[in-house]
Amino acid sequence: MALATRDAIGILADNLHKRGSVLPISARRATQWARELNLPRGGETVLYTGMMYQLIPYIERLVSLEERLGDSSLARLGGLARRVNRLVNGIALVARPPAGERAEYDRVPANVARLLQQAGVEFGYLYEDDLYAGALTYDLGAQEAVAAHARRVAGVFGEHGVREVITIDPHTTTMLRSVYPKLLDGFDVRVRSYLEVLAERDLPLDAPLAGEVVVHDSCVYARYENVIEEPRQLLAAAGLTVREPANARTSTWCCGGPAESLYPAKAAAVAAKRVEQLRAVAPDCVTMCPICLVNLRKAANGTVRFRDISEYLTEALVREQVPWVKAGDTRP
Amino acid sequence: MSTLLSRALVDELHQLGEFDAEACLNCGICSATCPLGIDLLPRRLFRYVVLGLGSRVREQSEAVFSCLLCRACEASCPAGVHITENVRLLRRWLLEGGP
Numbered sequence: 482m483a484l485a486t487r488d489a490i491g492i493l494a495d496n497l498h499k500r501g502s503v504l505p506i507s508a509r510r511a512t513q514w515a516r517e518l519n520l521p522r523g524g525e526t527v528l529y530t531g532m533m534y535q536l537i538p539y540i541e542r543l544v545s546l547e548e549r550l551g552d553s554s555l556a557r558l559g560g561l562a563r564r565v566n567r568l569v570n571g572i573a574l575v576a577r578p579p580a581g582e583r584a585e586y587d588r589v590p591a592n593v594a595r596l597l598q599q600a601g602v603e604f605g606y607l608y609e610d611d612l613y614a615g616a617l618t619y620d621l622g623a624q625e626a627v628a629a630h631a632r633r634v635a636g637v638f639g640e641h642g643v644r645e646v647i648t649i650d651p652h653t654t655t656m657l658r659s660v661y662p663k664l665l666d667g668f669d670v671r672v673r674s675y676l677e678v679l680a681e682r683d684l685p686l687d688a689p690l691a692g693e694v695v696v697h698d699s700c701v702y703a704r705y706e707n708v709i710e711e712p713r714q715l716l717a718a719a720g721l722t723v724r725e726p727a728n729a730r731t732s733t734w735c736c737g738g739p740a741e742s743l744y745p746a747k748a749a750a751v752a753a754k755r756v757e758q759l760r761a762v763a764p765d766c767v768t769m770c771p772i773c774l775v776n777l778r779k780a781a782n783g784t785v786r787f788r789d790i791s792e793y794l795t796e797a798l799v800r801e802q803v804p805w806v807k808a809g810d811t812r813p
Numbered sequence: 814m815s816t817l818l819s820r821a822l823v824d825e826l827h828q829l830g831e832f833d834a835e836a837c838l839n840c841g842i843c844s845a846t847c848p849l850g851i852d853l854l855p856r857r858l859f860r861y862v863v864l865g866l867g868s869r870v871r872e873q874s875e876a877v878f879s880c881l882l883c884r885a886c887e888a889s890c891p892a893g894v895h896i897t898e899n900v901r902l903l904r905r906w907l908l909e910g911g912p
Contacts, residue, residue, distance in 0.1 A: 486878060487908055620882055622904025700883040735848045735883035744879050751848045751881065 489743065493618050494626035501633070502532060503617050504539050508609035511535050514587035515606055518594050523641035524605030528597065528675075531614040531653030534589040534771045538578035541775055544741055586771065592791035593649050593675050599798055600682040604647060610637045614656035620739060631664045638670055645671040647678055649791075651701035651708070651770045659705065674702070676769065676790070680711035689720030690797045695763040696723055697755070697777065697787075698733035699770035712769055712790055719797035726758045734758060737780075738772035752780035760785050767793060819865030826862065826902055829909075834859035834899050836892045843886035843896060851876050855886060855896050862903070870903065871910075877903050 493503040511532050520528070597604060612634050619627040634657075638646075648654040651674070658672035694716065702708035709730050716723050728734035737751030756777055759766045768774040769790045778787045826832040837859050844856050853876045861869040870877070880900045887896045 486874060490908060620901065620904075621878070622901055622906075622908045624905050700881070700885070704884040704888055731888050732885075735881045735885065737848070737881065739881045739883070740849070740879055744875075747849060747879055754848070 486743065490618075490621045490623055493621065493742075494623040497613070497615060497618050497623075497626050497630050501630075502536070502613035503615075504536050504543070506532070506536065506539055510583070511611065512606075512608050513583075514589075514591045515594070515608070518591065520594060520604075520606040522605055522608060523643070524603075525642060526602070526604045526645040526647065527611075527641070527643050528590070528594055528604050528606050528649070529646045529653065529657070530590045530611055530649050531616075531656070532611065533613075533616075533650040533653055534586045535583075536613070537586045537771045537775050538582040540741075541582070541779075542578050544745055589771070589789050589791050590649055592789075592795040596679060596684075596791065596794055596798060597647065597675060600679055600684055602647070602678060602682070607637065607641060607643075610641065612637065614653045616652035616656050617742065619656065619660060621742075627660075628664045631661050631668075635661065635665050635668055635670075643670060645673070647673055647675050649675055651699040651706060652772070654708075655701050655705045674706070674708050674711070676702075676708055676711040676715065679794070680714050684715075684718060684798050690793060691720055692765065693722045693724055693763045694765045694767045694793070695726050695759050696729065696767050697726070697736070697759060697769075697773060698730055699768070699773055700733055700735050702769060703731050703733045708769075712767070715794055716767060716790065719793055721793065724762050726762045728755075728758060736770075736773040736776040738770075738776040741772075741776065748776060749780060752776045756781045756785055822862055822865045822867050822870075826906060829905060830898075830902050831895065832899055832902050833895055834862055836894050837863070838892045840891060842889045842891065846885045846889050848881060848883060848885060849879060851879065854880055855900060858903070859894075859899065871907065874907050877907060 496503050496505055514535065594606075612630075614634065615627045615630045618630075637643075646657055648657065654672060654674045657670065661668045696712065696716070698709065713723050734755045735751055736755055737748035739748075740751070741748040759777070760781070765786045765788070766777070767790050768777065768787055771789075774787055774789055777785070781787065823832065823835065834855075837856065839856060839860065841856055844852055844854065847854050853873055858870065858873060858876065861873070877900060880897075882897045882900065884897050887894070890896060
């Protein structure tokens with residue numbers, strides 16, 4: 482293999498080992514979404530973001546830099562970049578998304594917290610101990626770094642007495658539910674997506690929505706974790722007519738995102754194809770994964786309106802929103 | 814080039830983790846369903862592995878690391894091969910092996 486690819490993956494693994502995330506951001510940034518929600522710290526059941534939505538604006542900054550340099554540019558930076566990164570948090574230097582972008586993605590965990598509250602679910606939050614779950618490094622084959630990190634996350638759960646975790650995105654869900662039990666003997670924390678938790682509750686329907694949306698299934702939810710009916714059930718309960726694209730449910734078509742860190746041009750080509758399938762059905766598309774959302778949104782270039790499922794559910798189901806998390810508000 | 818029909822590579826992968834590419838029927842459904850449209854993925858790649866052609870696998874590291882791990886291929890595989898886990902294992906083998 483190209484030595485440079487190993488160095489690029491090494492940077493991500495080093496960050497996970499040294500700084501707790503492939504793209505380290507400060508705990509203040511990662512937990513900012515919760516500042517007005519007064520969520521209790523810890524508890525037997527916790528909402529676990531795995532920092533995925535909060536990281537997206539930073540990932541996007543890095544990817545746009547990489548796109549300007551071409552495919553494999555991260556890899557071409559090679560050993561020098563890895564040596565420098567061990568000393569200095571390079572991400573903090575090059576990825577500085579504006580407050581508006583950060584607020585847009587921060588809105589999702591805030592939406593989910595409010596939805597769970599409305600559904601009567603009791604849960605806490607781990608704040609600075611809500612760590613990235615390690616999905617990218619696991620997918621790239623850096624097994625040793627992921628196993629060490631999984632032990633750290635399991636240790637955090639143990640310290641806080643966590644027995645059940647409610648996740649927000651498919652990648653964190655599959656890491657905690659399907660991968661950690663293979664990496665860690667005796668890991669028996671119950672893991673469910675908030676979509677699964679909400680689907681089994683009788684939600685208050687305050688403001689039913691109207692109109693049609695096309696659903697884009699996440700590959701990980703649909704083909705790894707069998708989360709397929711829940712989003713449809715919730716959207717229908719919110720009053721929306723759910724339409725299916727070509728390649729739906731277990732036949733869903735990837736957004737291309739998983740290739741983005743090393744091969745952004747390939748990722749863009751896959752995303753463009755998916756956007757065509759979705760656009761043929763409806764102008765409004767529902768996503769349920771931050772990577773799908775950002776990758777498809779970029780490929781569509783405004784021709785399809787992509788929104789996270791939590792935005793629709795919040796509009797339909799939540800009685801009293803925290804002012805700054807209202808849809809369209811980009812206040813930091 | 815590595816010796817043809819050597820089990821050494823497959824045995825090495827079995828030691829790293831669960832690897833079941835030997836069950837591949839070589840039918841090509843996986844390649845036909847791959848969103849990336851890379852003909853190599855995963856059928857020919859697995860054939861290189863089963864034949865012990867480690868050097869050919871290393872030459873194709875870009876294809877190995879391009880895979881989306883989306884399981885579109887796996888959903889259609891008539892032999893039930895755990896394709897994405899095999900690809901993850903090959904990535905690990907490439908990373909942990911020499912340059």
